[in-house]
Amino acid sequence: MSVSVSNRGGAHIVTLAGEIDLQTSPQVRDAVLDSLRQGGAVVIDMGGISYIDSSGVASLVEGFQVARRQGVAFILAAVSPAAMRVLQLARLDKVFAFQPDVDTALAEGI
């Protein structure tokens, strides 16, 4: 699992790849919450995720909740088919904002 954070157009891009499970989800949580703490929109690039369990989804849900309280955009971009299956099964597609890629998220989502 890898997590990296970059800044583009005033937004924080959190790029996730690999398997996100109970062991690795705290890193995701830290990266997401650190980005939100700095202010501005957050885009999660999920193109490289091969597996995400409920603890990983909980990190994203917490990001969604904090962003909502702060009134900033929180967008899931380029969600891999593996991650999208999990999110759709749990009907979290009703909760999160999605964009097909990071560029579109930056242009239209925030």
Add this chain to the structure above:
Amino acid sequence: MSVSSLALHVPDNAALNTDPRGNLALLAAMTRGFARSGDFAEMVRAGLQRITERLGAEASSLFLIEPDSREIVCFACHGPVDVTDLRLPWGTGIVGRCIAEDAIQMVRDVRSDPAFAGAEVDAATGFVTRSILVAPLTVGDDQLGAIEIINKISTPGGDHLFSTEDQGLLEALCGAAALAIANMRLTARLVEQERMAREIELAAAIQRSLLPVIADPDFPIHGEMRPMHLVSGDFYDVVTRPDGRLWFCVADVAGKGMNAALLMAKTSSLFRCLSKSAATPGALLAAINAELCETASHGLFVTLACGLYDPADGRLILANAGHEPPLLHDPATGALVSLEAHNPPLGIDPSLVDATAETVLMVRPGQTLYVFTDGVTEASDGEGTMLDVAGVTGLIRACADVPPQARPVALVDAVLAGGRAQRDDVTMLVLARKDGFDA
């Protein structure tokens, strides 16, 4: 810091470090003392007194490195001035240099050593530090602290200076003391782990007691929950209404471990309590969601499928908040119908759950509803291939002839057979309507 006595303690010459056999006896006695269980601080103080007397010195202290702050803290001392709890920043003083360099220090005149940091203590207490012998307490690569000996008082015809023999004896004693401290810490960690294990076992027992006990084999609903660890984020429950209809649910808290287990206990209580007044499963989900959202934290959420079943006519109302879709199996036709979730999980936001989103169906005689958690679908074989819904449907068909009261256990056993590894808590609930012939 207090001055217990400023009177100089002059040791008996016979006890001084002049006889190698005496040194060995002291080393043996102290090793035995350190190996004994009991009050470690008292044992260290007694040990320091013996070392001080043996070396013919005036005072001694044992310093330990505090793991978090890296400060050097006086754990115990012997002599006229009590410096217990004295804290020195890392590298400070002659003791700090000894620890930083992991090397014994013998300073025969502290006034000539710029590292000496005891002037303030001396000024405050009237004690006069003249010479210091300090050796590190080290086990392997693990630095624990140091033992410091202060002021050689006398040797018969000697020069009031620490000797290389003193140095050798202190190093040997420090070896025994370091092992004793390492053992003491290891024991403390084991005791703490044991205490935590007992607490977790107690929590697991409480959790098991939250699950329903269904002794009647003819009861329409049976379940099995198998935690991955001791405590679980899964649960299932069944509540009989006064009108004979049955509330049931299967739930899965995000994550695993104690935080998931605590949220499981809370959700289980909410289900029991709010089902007494809820009119429909959708309304029950909305009510549980509202309560969970009031105290939500860390993004933890709960997927929950619940239903209200009438055993008299088979009418079933289902509501599903982000949970794995239940499967309705008809052995007569072989059909398996997946009943998808309409709502997202509970505990995310109070506005997200639609109380009217429900599925109403008739469970016909012979049909069975299977409600399970994703620990079932995500059980994986040696190559990481998950069982998935297709695998679950195969197992359901294979176990269709097992009596309903034994079927949840048989299914969970089958899920975890064939070399499949349990990746999560596993729960299976079976709601079976007897077929028309023996109903």
